[in-house]
Amino acid sequence: MAFAAVSEKYSGKMREMEVGAGDKKVLVGGQASMPFCSFDGDLGNKPIIAMEVYDVVDPEWPAAVVDPFKDVINDPVAWAKKNVEDYGAKMICLQLLGTDPNGENRDADYAADLTKKVAEAISVPLMVWGSGNVEKDGEVLAKICETCAGMNLLIGPAVEENYKKIAATALGYGHCVVSQSPIDVNMAKQMNILIGNLGLPLEKIIMEPSTGALGYGVEYTYSVMERISLAALSQNDEKMQCPMINDMGKECWKSREVKLTDVEEPAFGPDMEKRGVLWEAMTAIDMLLSGSNLLIMRNPHAVKLTEEIIDELM
């Protein structure tokens, strides 16, 4: 009997999102099949990796993510350029940790000014990530939207408590929004609906389902994302057809396993860099396998490794 390959038929398709304006524009998402299942349908655009740049660097960072940027780590603009020019980043994610009121509490004007400088200095699109303080993020990201009008940045994360302010200003000044939900399929959908109701087209929304790193809940993220993908593709649920993003670099590099020395844990071996890189790349692959379209990563080697695997798979 001849072998007949089984193929899944999907009725739905992920939306394609444009980030960046003019010749900086890139396309995200657009797949009509589960990840890398090219035999089932169109794979859409290749997943993109955005490399992180911080306004303020936590002194706790392991050497593996300090050394590659040593010369620029206190200058986000130079760091962003280095990521693009030396490490080939296809997108930059500016992490505005310094705006956190429980940290350095830098103000919205500072953040907006910095964002504009970074955006103008690089030849790839820019994503801007708040500190995670819901109230402050609303204020900071709104200001950034205004200052960077028309640049079509990707702004986030917008959560239930602050999405109105962020999405409304993004709408007013022409940007895309990351809608973040707490590892919950219903909430992910509801956030898209709520943001959509403000008038922001679903084409301008990307979902962040809350990301857990390898060993820190990666499986929860995996199954939520898988379910979102299935709802979008097999059930043709249009509110779920927004592409997905994972803010994962910071999750990986704060994990205990990455920070332990071989003195503290001899079984882990002395090569901390390799361990960290693999930790980040493994997390990335998990995310990609469950349907991620955009990853935020930190270490250049991990980025390279992940991109090689993507190239091999599609």
Added chain:
Amino acid sequence: MSRIVIGAGIRGSHVVVDRVEGKVNAAIEKYGVDKAVGLPNTAYYLPTIYGITGIKVETLGDMPAIIKKCRELLAEVPAEDCWLPYLGPGLDSGMATAFAFDLEEALKYLEDPCPYLASKEDPEETDPDIWLGAADDIILRKRGVEFVDGSAPGFAAIVGAAKDVETAIKIAKELQEKSIYVFMASHSPNGVSFAQQLVEGGVQIGWNTRLVPFGYDHSAAIHAIGFAVKAALTFGGKTPGDHVNVLKYIKNRIFAFILALDEVVDEQYAAACGAINFAVPVIADTDFPEVLPTGVCTYEHVVTNIPQEEIVTKGIEVRGLKITVSKIDIPVSYGPAFEGERIKKDAMHVELGGPKSMGFEFAYSKPLDEVEDGKFTVVGPDMKDVEAGGLLPIGIWIELAGRKFQEDFEPILERQCHHLLNGAEGVLHIGQRDIVWMRVSKKAFDAGFTLKNFGTILHAKMHNEFGAIVDKVQVTIYTEEEKVKELLEVARKTWVQRDNRLADMIDETTDTFYSCTLCQSFAPTHVCVVTPERPGLCGAYNWLDCRASYEINPHGPNQPIEKGDTIDERLGKWKGVDEFVVPASGNAFESFAAYSIMEDPMTSCGCFEAIGACLFAANAIMVVDRDYTGETPCGMPFSTLAGTVGGGLQTPGFVGISKFYVGSKKFISAEGGIKRLAWLPKALKEASKEMIDKRGEEIGIPNFYDMIATEENGCTEEEVMAFMTEVGHPALEMDPLM
């Protein structure tokens, strides 16, 4: 009736169009057709004309075509004895007025000096005049965002003038407090304008105080409409000229109303007719016939004879504007972190209600005009009138009103008191209805907390969380024993009625059931179909709760299900339910039976209060709840059973249920109902006694309660069977389960 208004409007429209035509011709004569015209710094030309017709007016030469359009729209003034429908022609004439005003205002920018402080946010003292004219695109974006994100709930366009400066300040303040923008234009017949009154009263005006002076002339009111149109184009992404969608966007998103103060002249009637096109109702203080029927506007169109003191409230009500309270104005912190806080005896300043006194809370609804939003009163002694550690009775009396409020929502909002009041630091709340027990800490008292603040909290939170159904909240706190007693009796009567209301509802006479998919977050294929006689299996959501939750959040996990044709009455299968279940369960299930444990039982997620399981040998069923940890006659303890049935599966022979469902007439009625019930854990049985006795009466076995075995009679099927035989359990005689 409103023919008078529309008639005056049409008359006014003719006057306006004639006048503007003259001005346009004069301007063309003076500057030539190629002279550029427009509002400053905008990509939207003359926004009202552009948004509605798609026509770009860029030069004086473009204007006559618009005048021609106005003429086409203008209706004849209806004859005195004409009773034909008048609203349509009135609206068209109103639109003509709007276009004409748009032209007239644009011409002002050709004047030298220009009467407006173009592109300025606030007039300053050194400026020659106070009028700002049209909002440019920068202001529009900045301020428009507030309309989109809800931090500005809407705008009030004020035309004319208040009766005096004090009243003007009062009105402006009231609107400011509600974060509503005030757009000011036009003047009263004796030449006074509202904006000038504010300036005279020393009030800072401009975009930054949300008190925006557009212009002195009647025509300047068009800038308010222009703002709304530009918002539809910018934020709504509507195409210029797509008037249907532009108007729809404004109606649904830009909540605006006009307050017409002092006598209204024909030209203003004309403007009012224009405004109605944009779903902007007019509220006037003078007395002229109203235009009440709804249709274009969300509610009424023209409401008159409202005293200036009440005009803001009325405007908000007529436009259906939702107020949110951004900050709860109390002297202590507020947030979920304080919900679990305990207040010990020696830390409390006062105890309210509780076992040593009397305490109740009661929420009910009244007609809109009988509730004064934001009014909080304390009747009786307040905290300062008692010594530390004192005791007072308390009655929290909440009066609610809302256009979309239904009586059935009353108990749901009443139940919120617990969680809402507990959120305040230093406030403890236990119980509900007539077993309320509260404490307020010394610290809170020292910080200035008073009993009135209960009102502040309830008002703010109910607006914010239940804004979809609540428009007005008034709270009275009673601490006089006599009064508390008296009102408690009133409340009790209502509670009895409420209890009966849901008890009286049956599935047969209800067309709409509700889904709950909240638990899909961990049981992806699980769907609860909640009917009046079958609450969600967690026990937390009954039919009324689901319905209210849907009204409050139409995109939430509770969706209406039209039950449609009955497929099988006995099993509880309906076409609409099955159609809903298929996609909602991710194609996992094809059919749900509401009343059966054997055939397509509903799925069980994980948070069921209890599990029903078949005892096939005994031809009966048992129910075990979460609190009972011992063995059961089906051979599994609750925890093992839960693992077997949970996770969003249909497992014939088992079903997750709420405890309350056991007392329902529809409790596994397909298999014979409660008559099948042969075993319950003792604690659950005792807690359900009243319910079971009632059902026993109904099925003609008044001593049915005594026929149900518990762990005391045995935890194996054999023991249960022996007990059943001994008591003559009806299930033994029934059709076999399989």
